[in-house]
Amino acid sequence: MKGFWPIYKRELFAFFVTPLAWILILVFLFVQGMHFFLLVDTFARQNEVGADQSPLQVFFGDTALLYMILFLLVPAMTMRLFAEERRSGTMETLLSAPVSSAAVVLGKYAAVVTTYVAMWVPTLLYIVILRRTGEIDAGVALSSYLGVALVGAAYLAVGLFASALTKSQLVALVITALVLLGFFILGMSSFVAREGTTLHVVATHVSVWSAMNDFSAGLVDSRRLVFYGSLIVLPLYLATRTVDSWR
């Protein structure tokens, strides 16, 4: 893994030195903040709250707003990773250094995942706020954040691989957005497909909606872990092979 740390650090630096990063974070936090506000507002109006409906659960599970923003955020975060280095030629200097292809891929990947996690950190404040009005199930909070982290990490891995496929940031962005949207639409078809059909089974597995519903209910299903784990490992492996192929 020679070269992992310097690549990781440079990638973080490169991301935060551009205005794009700050705009993305701003948009992300604004949307999540609005989302949270509307949610709390709705709950405050309700006289009776169902036992299986906590604000936290709705925030993470019952709304599309949460992952809709990922379709915008993830492609914009990952498009630069390889496409820009190949366009400008810096990939050549990077590959001439004594670093392994795996270190290049993982260094870049770890940097975007770190950024992604950092974007979520301010939302911990929502939990602090909610705790002042009622009890928070720590298990549910933990599994919700695990879900958010897994979904994000998988999407970022897909985006990283897409960026390795082209020299154009725009093309990388479009590929990533299309793949993620494809996943989303396939997942949504679980609502229209007849129960018992293969499509329905596949769709429920892929559906980010039902995945986040589970996670936000404190349900950590090993099938979900395997699915998102594979969606992280496979693109990273393919990206490593792609970097190898540039030599």
Add this chain to the structure above:
Amino acid sequence: MISVSNLTKRYGPRVAVNNVSFEIARGEVVGFLGPNGAGKTTTLRILAGVLDKTQGVVRIAGHDISTHGLDARSAVGYMPEAVPLYPEMRVGEYLTFRAELKGVTRHARKNAVHAAMERAKVTDYSATLIGKLSKGYRQRVGLADALVASPPILILDEPTAGLDPNQIRDVRALVRSLGKDHTVLLSTHILPEVEASCDRVLLLAHGTLVAQGPTEQLRALQKPTGLDLVLRGDEAIARTVLEAHPAVDALVFSSAASTFAVHCTWKASQDSAALAAEGTIDALVRAGIAVREARAVGGSLEDVFAALTREETP
């Protein structure tokens, strides 16, 4: 230090480098010379470990690049032709990053970066954004990058491309001084470049190694093919004098207000262009023609190439 045997690189059906073999010893400064598209960059990229070969064996500082790629790359400082850099980083930041990437330990890093910046004369620009640097300074940062881990081997792809004459002189002086403690392989398509800084030349054309040898040998091949003169006096007399000279093959006259220019071409059988020039100028002066300018022409890389390829293929 560098050992290449039967190196071949194919891009699909096109052969970019064809069965090239050479050795470079420690401390040598070797010039890789050839016209554009001869396969220089391809070969250098393979040696630097950024491009895979199709066939052949390449050893860098004793490490086979196919099996011990990391060790081989550790021994090389490589500067690509376009000098790609990260525009959003400052020069000092970039070199620190590169030093860490190349495995320079934390406590040695600061000194390594400082020494490389001194060497490449960019110390004053340490805090400047790379994106704001001129072409010449980007080139220097690229050189500093190649030097920063003090590798035993330096591979520089067209280190003077796109520089102004002063900068070219600086870079050549630097390359010469680097030869003292590094093995240097640089590529160029400019003949004087090799003469100015290299001990030995590898001549590449159409992917094949056409010739190799010490720089003096190359210089000997570089024979002027003619003489450009600016004369004042009687044009008719000048013409008779020149036509009578045994070395002259063809003449082209062009008249100006008070002077006229002559382009004479030497006969192919003429051995010494210098003697021919001396002889014709002497004859002109004796005939009462004033010689204002005289310049040897020809002996370009193309001519040398033609000469060499003729020798190789009987």
